[in-house]
Amino acid sequence: MTKNANPGSGITSDAARPASGVPPFMVDRRRPSNATEVSLAERLAFERLLGDLSALFANLPPERVIAEIEAALARLVDFLGFDRSSFGEFRDEDSPIEVLCSVARNGIETTPLGVGLPLPWYFGALRSGQLLVLPDLPADLPPEAEIEAEFSRQSGLRSNLSIPLRVGGRVMGVIAFSAFHRTRAWPEDLIVRLKIVGEVFAQALARSRRETELAAALAEITRLKERLEAENSYLRQSGCARPAQMLASRSPRFNQVLDEIAQAAPTNATVLLLGETGTGKEVLADTLHALSQRRERPLIKVNCAALPASLIETELFGREKGAYTGALARQPGRFELADGGSLFLDEVGELPLELQAKLLRVLQDGVFERVGGTRTIRVDVRLIAATNRNLARAVQAGGFREDLFYRLNVFPVTLPPLRERREDIPWLAWEFIKHFSDSMGKPIEHVAEDSMQALLDYHWPGNVRELRNLIERAMILARGPTLHVALECAPATTTRPTATDTLADNERAHILQILEQTHWRIRGAGGAAERLGLKPTTLESRMKRLGLSRSG
């Protein structure tokens, strides 16, 4: 005997097969007198087989249902002497029948699994709940069943019994029995019993479908719960729950940037924010996300320069429990947290090469695996990346993958440095004054004229961040309604680039000067990072890039 599903599960015929070798209930039309010659022993054996099957299917785990239906079909074929038996499912009102398993005697082909053959009259009748008893094919077919008649002639199918199976009022499946090259009769009491068996199968299948759906729904709830917990803890740690600033500007160049952001926001395009440190790339990422259709989901941020490669992989992609020593619990990564929302990859130019390939895969296919995991996770994330490095040059130098660069560079937006949007200096200064006035309780009415002029003249290597820091320091020192901003502690304007210096030379010299003034103290109040208006991690990665170290 051959079968079509689960070739490994052996066909059993342990139900007592009639010793006479005459299959009970099976009647050759040419010998109709045999119909009544069914011994009591055979009937009992068959009833026992039905009882066994009902008991087996009552508590079957979902994943075993189809294999057990197939094994049961094999027992029925064997016991009752059919040539072939198949079981199919109508998944819903509109989908075609799907053959789930089929077994056949040696020499007879099983019904191919998957979508059923195009037999419109046959499947139409079954779907409408009609029992098909066709002892003599093709003679028993109605005239409109032309395709079925042709099929019968070509395949040698001579007799068929097909029973529609209802669960909860809907026809959800079909069990079919066939004989080839000879006709068969299908006595009423056999049909009644086979219908009961078919319904046992259909009930088990429907239950397994419900259980699988329930398990999937529960897994989804667990996933969402984990994500929500992780999101909450991320937002608590990062203090990112603040609403995005809606930016304004007096500068035509910066207004053009804002226009570009407004245009890109409603699309799903990856946006690459370029510009010197402190120009407002992160603030702009907030604005972009807030203007996008993803605003109801979080904007998750990762600074690629802040963590070593090993940690950043876990941070981005999460890890499975036991991924490495100390990984006690499963942890979703930032990509999962950002599912449905946006991910801001700050300092993307610092991403280690080995992780660039993994990032490229998420950008291309939306999939990745957690560290220590094999399950592929699919996410829908809009990426916003930022860098103050020249990525094209990094590609040439071999430090950045070219394919990733092109993926990121879909919609590049370059933020002008503050010295090229001086129109914004007074206005921004007042924004910060108002902010610190409120928090410090120090009302300020004027900015000293020479201070404002100095602010306008200054070169602003640390851009808006540096302006903010200077105003904060001035506010702390303020004693009256007039604010005096001391630019002496800011880097001197002599660091302004000259025609002969490149920007990189100038940057290096400027950072070196501040490092020396601060005795190479990077962090804390008055440290080099604060003086330069940089995040300490940014300064460290900048120093690495420029080859600046105390010894060197």
Ligand SMILES: Nc1ncnc2c1ncn2[C@@H]1O[C@H](COP(=O)(O)OP(=O)(O)OP(=O)(O)O)[C@@H](O)[C@H]1O
């Ligand atoms: N247009 C703006 N209005 C108000 N504040 C701003 C504006 N632009 C930048 N800032 C402030 O300047 C500081 C630096 O901004 P941000 O972190 O966005 O810069 P960045 O370009 O991402 O810097 P880095 O490259 O160092 O990460 C922040 O405190 C931010 O609030």
